Amino acid sequence: MSSSVDRTNNGQGNQRMTAKSAPPGLDIFLRKLLSHSPLTDDDQAAIMAMPHSVRHMEPNSYILREGDRSGVCPILCAGFAYRQKSTQEGGRQIVALKIPGDALDFQSMYVRTVDHNLQALTAVDLVIVALPDFEKMVATRPAIARAVIVDILIEASIGREWLLNLGRRNALSRLSHLLCELHYRLLDTRSEGLDARDVPMKQEQLADLLGLTPVHINRTIKKLESNGAVARHGRGIRLGDIESLRRLADFSDTYLHRNNRAG
Amino acid sequence: MSSSVDRTNNGQGNQRMTAKSAPPGLDIFLRKLLSHSPLTDDDQAAIMAMPHSVRHMEPNSYILREGDRSGVCPILCAGFAYRQKSTQEGGRQIVALKIPGDALDFQSMYVRTVDHNLQALTAVDLVIVALPDFEKMVATRPAIARAVIVDILIEASIGREWLLNLGRRNALSRLSHLLCELHYRLLDTRSEGLDARDVPMKQEQLADLLGLTPVHINRTIKKLESNGAVARHGRGIRLGDIESLRRLADFSDTYLHRNNRAG
DNA sequence: TTTCGCCATCAACATAGGTTATAGTAGGGT
DNA sequence: ACCCTACTATAACCTATGTTGATGGCGAAA
Numbered sequence: 230m231s232s233s234v235d236r237t238n239n240g241q242g243n244q245r246m247t248a249k250s251a252p253p254g255l256d257i258f259l260r261k262l263l264s265h266s267p268l269t270d271d272d273q274a275a276i277m278a279m280p281h282s283v284r285h286m287e288p289n290s291y292i293l294r295e296g297d298r299s300g301v302c303p304i305l306c307a308g309f310a311y312r313q314k315s316t317q318e319g320g321r322q323i324v325a326l327k328i329p330g331d332a333l334d335f336q337s338m339y340v341r342t343v344d345h346n347l348q349a350l351t352a353v354d355l356v357i358v359a360l361p362d363f364e365k366m367v368a369t370r371p372a373i374a375r376a377v378i379v380d381i382l383i384e385a386s387i388g389r390e391w392l393l394n395l396g397r398r399n400a401l402s403r404l405s406h407l408l409c410e411l412h413y414r415l416l417d418t419r420s421e422g423l424d425a426r427d428v429p430m431k432q433e434q435l436a437d438l439l440g441l442t443p444v445h446i447n448r449t450i451k452k453l454e455s456n457g458a459v460a461r462h463g464r465g466i467r468l469g470d471i472e473s474l475r476r477l478a479d480f481s482d483t484y485l486h487r488n489n490r491a492g
Numbered sequence: 493m494s495s496s497v498d499r500t501n502n503g504q505g506n507q508r509m510t511a512k513s514a515p516p517g518l519d520i521f522l523r524k525l526l527s528h529s530p531l532t533d534d535d536q537a538a539i540m541a542m543p544h545s546v547r548h549m550e551p552n553s554y555i556l557r558e559g560d561r562s563g564v565c566p567i568l569c570a571g572f573a574y575r576q577k578s579t580q581e582g583g584r585q586i587v588a589l590k591i592p593g594d595a596l597d598f599q600s601m602y603v604r605t606v607d608h609n610l611q612a613l614t615a616v617d618l619v620i621v622a623l624p625d626f627e628k629m630v631a632t633r634p635a636i637a638r639a640v641i642v643d644i645l646i647e648a649s650i651g652r653e654w655l656l657n658l659g660r661r662n663a664l665s666r667l668s669h670l671l672c673e674l675h676y677r678l679l680d681t682r683s684e685g686l687d688a689r690d691v692p693m694k695q696e697q698l699a700d701l702l703g704l705t706p707v708h709i710n711r712t713i714k715k716l717e718s719n720g721a722v723a724r725h726g727r728g729i730r731l732g733d734i735e736s737l738r739r740l741a742d743f744s745d746t747y748l749h750r751n752n753r754a755g
Numbered sequence: 756t757t758t759c760g761c762c763a764t765c766a767a768c769a770t771a772g773g774t775t776a777t778a779g780t781a782g783g784g785t
Numbered sequence: 786a787c788c789c790t791a792c793t794a795t796a797a798c799c800t801a802t803g804t805t806g807a808t809g810g811c812g813a814a815a
Contacts, residue, residue: 396703440659
């Protein structure tokens with residue numbers, strides 16, 4: 230159920246290579262940071278030179294568990310992951326969605342215990358940096374420290390928008406909003422957003438994301454499809470018309486703080 | 493509609509006093525930071541010595557608006573406030589609740605524009621520190637910098653728990669959960685939690701907090717009351733039995749990271 | 756003391772979304 | 786080429802919460 234080899238587009242799933250051979254994935258992390266924070270060439274080189282190992286994980290495997298004390302900072306370089314919490318009665322809620330380039334756990338640098346579960350959504354490739362190494366870099370390089378904080382703050386801002394989504398939007402708007410967000414977030418590190426590829430979540434996972442049931446997600450997708458906002462390719466959902474989606478979702482990307490730098 | 497004088501328990505609502513006369517409110521902020529982060533006497537003194545002004549604001553007044561560029565770090569020393577976002581169709585969602593001792597806007601130190609509205613819930617007394625002054629302190633004193641980040645992370649953790657609340661708990665559990673949270677958060681800076689005082693929110697505001705309607709909040713309060721979990725004093729709601737509430741809410745305080753220090 | 760306005764209360768009805776259960780279908784593994 | 790399993794689809798029915806609108810009472814201000 231964990232750590233086999235390959236099986237992602239970049240076909241790069243090896244183990245424990247502490248080297249910097251080919252592009253091992255840190256580049257997309259760097260691109261992500263640069264999308265919201267400026268870094269000197271020197272800082273950029275420092276990031277690319279971090280000692281790290283590479284790890285491949287299968288869909289649904291746990292990357293971090295509630296209550297853990299993590300000693301490691303995993304970075305998602307291929308595939309998707311999510312943070313998730315559950316109710317005692319078994320209700321499951323996805324509370325954050327992580328895409329390629331995202332760091333998965335800055336929090337453990339500052340706080341002792343992990344307060345949620347972190348799971349692979351698809352097959353994922355992780356770059357794993359030891360926490361002390363990361364802390365050293367942050368302590369040495371203020372611009373990187375700042376970028377880390379900005380990253381944390383943007384995730385928090387996304388969380389606030391999700392609260393608005395869950396609290397005050399109906400199923401159709403919620404789903405549309407999620408698709409818009411995913412599209413624009415993908416554009417921060419790549420040239421295409423959701424256009425070319427299928428939405429990476431199954432209907433059950435969409436339900437857990439949006440506080441709905443799979444049955445109702447199914448109904449809602451069909452409504453979106455009949456609108457032309459979304460297209461189906463077999464089981465997959467693909468972007469139909471982003472402008473329709475934005476309208477349905479009441480979407481504005483300011484909460485993503487794209488290309489932001491502080492005063 | 494703003495800045496008149498006094499009208500809060502500490503009766504301390506003046507303007508622009510850059511002095512450190514009587515206890516002006518920074519002490520409760522310090523206590524809040526100490527509740528999750530250790531600080532040397534020296535660091536503590538530095539915080540208490542920050543140049544600041546004091547500001548009183550009436551209920552419902554805006555402390556910060558979406559789109560603003562803030563130059564100031566307001567600290568809530570008496571009263572309650574909340575962050576709020578709205579849908580174009582007029583749906584209003586409270587996305588964070590701030591209590592005495594909380595800093596209201598660390599975010600503006602790192603990111604250009606404010607992505608939500610910050611409003612006074614009750615009459616409030618604010619201590620206002622100029623952002624450059626705060627930045628200077630954070631740049632000089634690593635322990636304070638770390639405390640600020642921990643504070644940001646705890647707010648984010650609370651946001652995740654609220655997502656679980658909105659997405660996967662019914663009205664009764666949601667309300668119970670909120671009351672539990674408020675109780676324990678108040679205990680971080682004071683000796684009594686919610687025991688002695690009324691819940692500071694009106695039913696409409698509870699509705700905006702919990703993604704419900706005022707009518708349904710009313711129904712739910714009555715159910716809680718018949719359980720004995722909550723008591724009424726006139727219009728006010730007061731804690732009845734915290735253990736019942738915890739049970740109804742499926743509450744555990746680990747997400748609040750009380751008394752936490754990182755490795 | 757009276758007035759006035761804001762809140763809380765309550766009831767009757769409406770609906771978005773939940774539940775359960777039964778097919779159907781794609782696609783990987785053999 | 787086949788099977789198996791996991792996902793999707795759909796229908797019928799159910800319920801938590803929303804909506805609207807009428808009533809009543811507390812508390813601030815005059």
